[in-house]
Amino acid sequence: MIEYRNLRVALLGAGSVGAQVASLLLEHGPELANRAGAGLELVGIAVRDPEAQRTAELPAELFTTDAESLILGADIVIELMGGLEPARTLILQALNSGADVITGNKALLATHGPELFEAAEQVGAQLYYEAAVAGAIPIIRPLRDSLAGDRIKRILGIVNGTTNFILDRMDTVGESLEAALATATELGYAEKPDPSADTEGFDAAQKTAILASLAFHTTVPLDAVYREGITKVTLEEVEAAKKAGYVVKLLAICERLTDADGVEGVSARVYPALVPRDHPLAAVHGAKNAVFIEAEAAGDLMFYGAGAGGIETASAVLGDLVSAARRHVIGGPGVAESTHANLPILPITAVTTRYQITLSVVDAPGVLAEIATLFSEHGVSVEALTQSVQPQSVQPHAIQNSTTPTATLVIGTHEASEAALAATVEALEASDVVSTVTSVLRVEGL
Amino acid sequence: MIEYRNLRVALLGAGSVGAQVASLLLEHGPELANRAGAGLELVGIAVRDPEAQRTAELPAELFTTDAESLILGADIVIELMGGLEPARTLILQALNSGADVITGNKALLATHGPELFEAAEQVGAQLYYEAAVAGAIPIIRPLRDSLAGDRIKRILGIVNGTTNFILDRMDTVGESLEAALATATELGYAEKPDPSADTEGFDAAQKTAILASLAFHTTVPLDAVYREGITKVTLEEVEAAKKAGYVVKLLAICERLTDADGVEGVSARVYPALVPRDHPLAAVHGAKNAVFIEAEAAGDLMFYGAGAGGIETASAVLGDLVSAARRHVIGGPGVAESTHANLPILPITAVTTRYQITLSVVDAPGVLAEIATLFSEHGVSVEALTQSVQPQSVQPHAIQNSTTPTATLVIGTHEASEAALAATVEALEASDVVSTVTSVLRVEGL
Numbered sequence: 001m002i003e004y005r006n007l008r009v010a011l012l013g014a015g016s017v018g019a020q021v022a023s024l025l026l027e028h029g030p031e032l033a034n035r036a037g038a039g040l041e042l043v044g045i046a047v048r049d050p051e052a053q054r055t056a057e058l059p060a061e062l063f064t065t066d067a068e069s070l071i072l073g074a075d076i077v078i079e080l081m082g083g084l085e086p087a088r089t090l091i092l093q094a095l096n097s098g099a100d101v102i103t104g105n106k107a108l109l110a111t112h113g114p115e116l117f118e119a120a121e122q123v124g125a126q127l128y129y130e131a132a133v134a135g136a137i138p139i140i141r142p143l144r145d146s147l148a149g150d151r152i153k154r155i156l157g158i159v160n161g162t163t164n165f166i167l168d169r170m171d172t173v174g175e176s177l178e179a180a181l182a183t184a185t186e187l188g189y190a191e192k193p194d195p196s197a198d199t200e201g202f203d204a205a206q207k208t209a210i211l212a213s214l215a216f217h218t219t220v221p222l223d224a225v226y227r228e229g230i231t232k233v234t235l236e237e238v239e240a241a242k243k244a245g246y247v248v249k250l251l252a253i254c255e256r257l258t259d260a261d262g263v264e265g266v267s268a269r270v271y272p273a274l275v276p277r278d279h280p281l282a283a284v285h286g287a288k289n290a291v292f293i294e295a296e297a298a299g300d301l302m303f304y305g306a307g308a309g310g311i312e313t314a315s316a317v318l319g320d321l322v323s324a325a326r327r328h329v330i331g332g333p334g335v336a337e338s339t340h341a342n343l344p345i346l347p348i349t350a351v352t353t354r355y356q357i358t359l360s361v362v363d364a365p366g367v368l369a370e371i372a373t374l375f376s377e378h379g380v381s382v383e384a385l386t387q388s389v390q391p392q393s394v395q396p397h398a399i400q401n402s403t404t405p406t407a408t409l410v411i412g413t414h415e416a417s418e419a420a421l422a423a424t425v426e427a428l429e430a431s432d433v434v435s436t437v438t439s440v441l442r443v444e445g446l
Numbered sequence: 447m448i449e450y451r452n453l454r455v456a457l458l459g460a461g462s463v464g465a466q467v468a469s470l471l472l473e474h475g476p477e478l479a480n481r482a483g484a485g486l487e488l489v490g491i492a493v494r495d496p497e498a499q500r501t502a503e504l505p506a507e508l509f510t511t512d513a514e515s516l517i518l519g520a521d522i523v524i525e526l527m528g529g530l531e532p533a534r535t536l537i538l539q540a541l542n543s544g545a546d547v548i549t550g551n552k553a554l555l556a557t558h559g560p561e562l563f564e565a566a567e568q569v570g571a572q573l574y575y576e577a578a579v580a581g582a583i584p585i586i587r588p589l590r591d592s593l594a595g596d597r598i599k600r601i602l603g604i605v606n607g608t609t610n611f612i613l614d615r616m617d618t619v620g621e622s623l624e625a626a627l628a629t630a631t632e633l634g635y636a637e638k639p640d641p642s643a644d645t646e647g648f649d650a651a652q653k654t655a656i657l658a659s660l661a662f663h664t665t666v667p668l669d670a671v672y673r674e675g676i677t678k679v680t681l682e683e684v685e686a687a688k689k690a691g692y693v694v695k696l697l698a699i700c701e702r703l704t705d706a707d708g709v710e711g712v713s714a715r716v717y718p719a720l721v722p723r724d725h726p727l728a729a730v731h732g733a734k735n736a737v738f739i740e741a742e743a744a745g746d747l748m749f750y751g752a753g754a755g756g757i758e759t760a761s762a763v764l765g766d767l768v769s770a771a772r773r774h775v776i777g778g779p780g781v782a783e784s785t786h787a788n789l790p791i792l793p794i795t796a797v798t799t800r801y802q803i804t805l806s807v808v809d810a811p812g813v814l815a816e817i818a819t820l821f822s823e824h825g826v827s828v829e830a831l832t833q834s835v836q837p838q839s840v841q842p843h844a845i846q847n848s849t850t851p852t853a854t855l856v857i858g859t860h861e862a863s864e865a866a867l868a869a870t871v872e873a874l875e876a877s878d879v880v881s882t883v884t885s886v887l888r889v890e891g892l
Binding site: 020024028031032034035036037130136137138141142145146147148149150151217280283295297298299300301302303304305306309311312314315316317318319320321322323326330331332333335336338340341 | 466470474477478480481482483576582583584587588591592593594595596597663726729741743744745746747748749750751752755757758760761762763764765766767768769772776777778779781782784786787
C-alpha cells in the first residue's frame, strides 16, 4: 500500500453534478489516488441548504453553509453551484489563496473568463473547466493540448442537448416544435417553466464563446456571439430539409475567416442550420452532443457523447481533479490560458454561407425570371431551384381565396454574405410575385 | 515581442509524418512558441539517406545520419523512424539523457512499452505517444487525463484505416474482398506487396495493446491480444449482414470483464464483427478511424477522424510537442504511466459475445428441431432464426448435384462463451443435416 500525500478538496454545490462528484470521489478515492499520485480528501461540501434532497446519499457531516471558510486551506476547489455570484467571488478567493479551481460553470466562464484566468495566472494556479462545454465529452483538453500544434479552421458543435432532442423528434417522429418541446419537458430535458435558455440558444452561445476563445487563442466575449434559437423552426422546414437531403441542427459555429475588407478574425455564432444527411453531425440523435472540428493539419475530427447529466458531467470534473492533483504533485505554476493571437471578433455580417430559401409565388409566366433577376441584382448566386405547384387544398389560407394559382419555390444559393442575403429577402418580401417568404435557413457543413 | 527560452528539438526520421512535422514546425514556429511558452528550435533531423526524396521541402543543413550525436543536448526528441531498432535504443538514450520523447511508433510501444515508460519514470522524463494510435484523433490524452476520474468498461475501436476502407467498399460498392484490396492498394491505403500488417490485424493488435494498457492501468502485452484479420470475410457475409441490419467492421476491443470463475480482468482482441447499423461506429466510412468508449460515469463517447496520413498524424505529434514544451517551462518530473491496477489479462475463451451463424442445411422435416437441440445441448441460446429455401440456381456446387433440397439458416445467439460456440460449430459441422457452416461472426456494439 503506497502512502500518498493528501490533497484537500473542497466542493461548492451539490446539485445533480456536484452530488455525483462527491459520491464518486468518496467511492473511488483509493483508485483515483493511484492515478493522481496523491490522496484526494473531500473536506467539505458548501451548499445553501444542508437538508435538501440530493441525487446521491452523502455523509451529513460534510455539508456546510460556510463556503468561504471551506475554501481556506483547500488545495483544490470544485465549483459546481452555477450562476455568476457568489461563484465568481468564491473562485477568485480560491485562486488568490493558491488553490487550483475546477468549474463547470459555462455562464461564468463566458462572462468573466478573462478575469478568472488572469487571477489564476497571477498566482500560478490553474483553472480547469472540461465540464463547462459538452458535458462528459473531452473537448477542452483536446483543443487546449492535443491540437495545440495545429490551426483550427472551424468548429461546428451540437452543444445543447435539449434543442437537439427537440429537432431530432421533429425530424424522426414528425412532432411539431410545440409537441417536441412538451416531450422534452416531460423527460426532464427542458427546464420548467421557462425553457428559453436552451431554445433561444443562450446556453449554446455561452459554450460557443468558450470554445471560440480556446480554439483561436483570442478572448471572445459572450455578447460578440451572434445568436438565433430554434423557436421559429417549423415542422414544414424540417420536413422540406429531409426531402432535400438535410437535417436541421442548432449549431455552435466558431470560425476563422477573412471579411470582405481582408480583415482576418474570428466569427462565433449560433443558429439553426441545414446539415447534409451524410455529415457526421447529422447522425447525432436525441440529447447527445458532438463537436466537429476542422483543423489545418489534422483534417476533420469529431467528438461525440453525453452533453449533460449528473454522473456523465461528473466524469469530466473528476478527470480535471486527477489532472489538478498530478499538477500539485509535480509542483510549478499552471499553464496560462493562451490569448496570444488576439484576433478581431467579426460580426455576423462578415460571414458568408449558403442559404436555402423557400417562397410561395404566383404561378404565372415570367415569375421565375423575375425572381432570378432579383437574386442576381443583389449579388446572390443561385445554385439550385426547385419549383412545385401547390395543390389548392394545401395552399395557405390567405391565398386560397385568391384566384391566382401559386407555386412553391425552393432556392439554394452559392455562398453569399449575410448582408446580401438580407437585402435579397427584403426585396423578395416586397415583390408583387411573391406571396410569402416561408423559410430562410443557412446551410453548413459542406 | 516576447523573448522565450529556446528548447532544442531533435527529429528522428523524415518519412511521411516526420517530413510534415519538420515542415510545420519550421513554418509555425513563432505561433507554437506562443502556445508553448518556449521557443522550439529544430536542431536536426536524423535520417538514413539525407539525399532521399521527401514529402516536404526541408533545409538540407538540418539532415544528419548521426542520430546519437543529435540526441545529445536535445531537450525534446521526436522519434518517427518506426520499427523496433534502432528506435528503441535511441529512445532509451534520449530518456536517459533527460530529454522528453515523443513517438508515433506503435509497434515499439506495443512490444517494449513497459521498458520505455520505466526508463522515463527513472529520470523524471515523459514519453508522449498521441500519434501512435488513431493518427490525428486525440485519444491518448482523453483516456489518460480526461477520463482519469472514470472507469472504462469497454472500448470498440476502428483503428486501422486500410481494413475499414476495404470493408466499407464491400458494403457500399459491393466489391469483393480482392477487388476492394486492389482498390486500396491503388489508392495507397494498402502496403505493396504485402498488405498483411493491415489485413491480418497486426497493426490493429498493436494499437489494441496500447489502448488496453492505458484504459485499464495494466500492462497488456502484444502477444496477449487475440487477433483475427479480415482475409476470410466474404462479400456474401457483408451482404447478408447488410440485410440483417448490420455492417462488418474490424474492431479493436478492450474490455474489462469477469470470467466464468469470477476472475476480473482485461480482454484485448481484434476481429471482424457485425455492428448494428444504428451504432455510431457503423457510420465510419472509408479510411477513417473512430474509437468508441463506454465508461461507467461518462456513458458512451466516440472520437472520430483521420487515422493515418502524414500531415494529419503530424498534428498529433505537434500537440505532444507543445505539451512537452509546456512541461519543460514548468519544470518537475513527468507523470508516470499508470499500471497500478495490474489486472490479469484474460484469454479469448473468457469472452462471451453474441454470434450470427449461417448454415446451409437439408430442407426436410425435423431438421430445425435437430439443429435447435444441438445448440441447446452446448449451452448456446438461440435468439433469432431465419430460414430461407435456396433457389436451385444459387445452390453451392457440391449440393447442386444432390437431389435433396437445401435451405439457408441464419441463427443469432444470445451471449455465449467462445468455448461453447466453438463446440457448437464443431457439432454443426459433424451433423448429417448440415451441408456447410457458411459463416460465423461475432456481434458487437449491442
